[in-house]
Amino acid sequence: MDKLILIDGNSIIYRAFFAMPPLTNSSGLHTNAVYGFTNMLLRLIHEEQPSHILVAFDAGKVTFRHEGYQDYKGGRDKTPPELSEQFPLMRELLESFGIAWFELPGYEADDIIGTLTKQAEESGREVLVVTGDKDMLQVVSDRVKVALTRKGVSEVEPYGPKEIEERYGLKPEQIIDLKGLMGDTSDNIPGVPGIGEKTALKLLHQFGSVESVLAHTDELKGKMKENLVNHADDARMSKQLATIYREVQVERSWEDMTFSGIEAEKAVPVLRRLEFKSLLERLPAVSGAAGTEAGATERSESPDLDVTIVDAAKLSEVEKHLHEIEGIVIESYGENPHHATIMGLMLSTAKRHFFLPLELLKEEEAKPVLSWLGDENIPKRGYDLHRADLALFWQGIAFAGAEHDVELAAYLLDPTENDQTISGLAAKYGLPYLPSDEEVYGKGAKFKVPNVDILSLHLARKADALLRIIPLQRSELEKYEMNRLFYDLEMPLSRILADMEKQGVAVNQDALKELGVEFETQINKLVARIYEIAGTEFNLNSPKQLGEILFDKLSLPVIKKTKTGYSTDAEVLEKLAPYHEIVQFILEYRQLAKLQSTYVEGLLKEISPKTGKVHTYFRQTVAATGRLSSQFPNLQNIPIRLEEGRKIRKVFVPSEEGWYILSADYSQIELRVLAHISGDKGLQEAFLHDMDIHTKTAMDVFGVGPDQVDANMRRSAKAVNFGIVYGISDYGLSQNLNITRKEAARFIDQYFDAFQGVRRYMDEIVKEAKRDGYVKTLLERRRYLPEINASNFNLRSFAERTAMNTPIQGTAADIIKLAMVLMDKTLYEHKLKSRMLLQVHDELVFEVPPDELELMKKLLPETMEKALQLSVPLKAEVSCGLNWYEAK
DNA sequence: GAACTCACG
């Protein structure tokens, strides 16, 4: 039997909000209303076993009711932000439960529900309406019941015609007459003064309707008669306002509202994010009329797995199954993948799990497995295959053919989720419990490789989880239109990065050591001088001790404080410099100490004794915007701004005699991306003519000609441009330019007046983020912003700036990644020996043999510029030299 | 391990 439940989303969420104590998850998101709503929902599903559900929401502030009566719902308090931020969550949760929801601009949830009850009734279906609003009782009939919430939201009281008769002595259609007479303060419906529920009911029992009461006022007397006569129009209007409109164009078919049970895989991640632990436990008990097939909602025990620990004798058996391997786990430990120790390999089919110790692969009989591993035409699915590739590489084992990397897919699906482990993902997708690596291996000093039985079982469980997660990720990627991003960009890039990392960058160790000696002498001089001036020796590297010297001993003015004491950062020291000569020396010391410890000593430690190179590791799954990051060592923050530090770049050299370092960087890529996505005509025009963008900005902001832009104006314009890309705030700009907030605010205003398309973009993207809960790049890379509707000003502002910045920074990241894939292909097709070495966000660095130099100087910028077609041209500038210092 | 500082885009 079909049964439809219609829920007044607004009514329930409001009631839940005020009925529940405040509740937040660990990131400060308010969740009490969603919790109350969900609680009710689960109970309802359990008790009513509906075949169809739809939740209706009000859309927009103005409805057709306001056309006739502008004060409709006037005097209502604004929705508290703690509640507003829960609407997107509620919608997301409904979607994850497989429950349809609907809203239509200009109409209230009531009207949508009224229309649907009418339709359902006409086709002979049973309907239950759930709301806190008594008005709804007017739709009650033999087939339509209305459940009114009682005591908060978890309990409901169903009303049919009989119950309405018992309670009010009225027919359902008379409810609007009741409202017409008594009014409703919460909706600001006036009714007739002096008439409350008691009087209204008495009148209706006698006369039947508002019209009839008004026609018989002569039979009444006293104040009541007077009020009825004087407010007859109010009564008629109130009745009309209370009447639910039942002819809304609702574009939802019966099938759209089908509810076929909650799928744990979809619901669990959302409930987990909301941290609804008790609801998570209740989930298995709940199911729709369609039942619990697929066992999705059962909390199952870890399945028994068929695990084979492979030795030389059993290798032939593995080989028989190689063609049906569906997932692999190549387990290793150690922070740096280049130095990772491999604990073993798990090759899994749908039914069997083969554990191979690393040593086994060195046996002669393992040849087929090795060629399988290294065959790029055999697709492999696994977890963090990038790391596996590097770990195997240093063991002399080739790995190729990565097709689906679960870690990388998880990153694309939610780049800010911090637990991307297999165990975490298993929990997120509602799979059987999977112990974390930490639980199995221990951590820190306690880390220990367990015996082979425990290890192989753990890896089999991980592989088994991967096989279940992969199809779920595939359908999510499909749904979010991320297939291109994943399969054509990030997966191919993963292999390219591994190649770059294996290649490494040659470092002139002697030159680096010499630099170290140079720095050392200068540092020693500075330290001696500083101690002398201070009159005491202290630990210059300790901000605490330095603060005591500067602010207690020398009584310099305190510019800024940190959580724990005085701030002594460079910004503060700059300001203190005029007060005391010691400050300048400290600044110089800081600069050199940084160079020495991070770039000389740090880099020296990272040079591989095997290759004489540094092999960085590009992390592809950390940056929330889609950028790469670089570790062990970080080669994306080698000094360049100050000459002293820039010298470090001289030690990065080609790895072959006579070759060159070739580098190309995008010019103003982020502002070009902004010009494209904002559609701002002025900005686009500027790039079409390849103007100096900061000068152009200065001209427009200050309203002057090109010749009148002085250095200071250009500097300010440049800062404004940076600010725009970062998600501007007057405070931030004022800090950067050392001006007042007011002045900064004026700059910003003038900028937006000059570039109105940019203003529109910034407004729109924030609105979009508030509506959807996420923002996207041009290639559909997503970033969720759960705090975008937070009531906390700081959290919300931060999310708003992120909403502005992420599409820009993220699209720029998309573009250079595209360029890398294209360049890799270009090198291959031209059979070039040149090698891609580094990516530094907007720059690509290569080493190039002399006979390819001219060609590469042409190919590289061309390829970068055509990586993605925008409404403005992309521009890449190339330069070369004998080392990285010269190639800039 | 958190806090501070500073290198890069």
Added chain:
DNA sequence: ACGTACGTGAGTTCA
């Protein structure tokens, strides 16, 4: 009024 510019990684100190 609220108080931060966006995104990273690494070295040092100190509780």
